[in-house]
Amino acid sequence: MALEALAEFILRPILEIAFHVAGYMTGYIVVPLLTLGRVFVEPDKKGLGNFRKGNRFMRRPDGTLVMEAELGALCGIVFWAVLAGLFLAFQYLIP
Helix, strand or coil: CHHHHHHHHHHHHHHHHHHHHHHHHHHHHHHHHHCCCCEEECCCCCCCCCCCCCCCEEECCCCCEEECHHHHHHHHHHHHHHHHHHHHHHHHHCC
């Protein structure tokens, strides 16, 4: 029991940081590619900061959209999950 609590106390923050960084970096690259440059991910936590409460996007003066960093990280994680699913499908389901 104590070992589980210690592992959760140590491993959980490390895994959360790793998932967030990997997801953010992937989202930062993949979102503009998939949207053909119409949507970008916010540069960093202190980047723009002009998002209204409840909004996940902000429009720039040139017409492009900027996505919040957290949503960009989620898009990156979903991208990796889809790739893993496709890999497993082609590996095991298709002969």
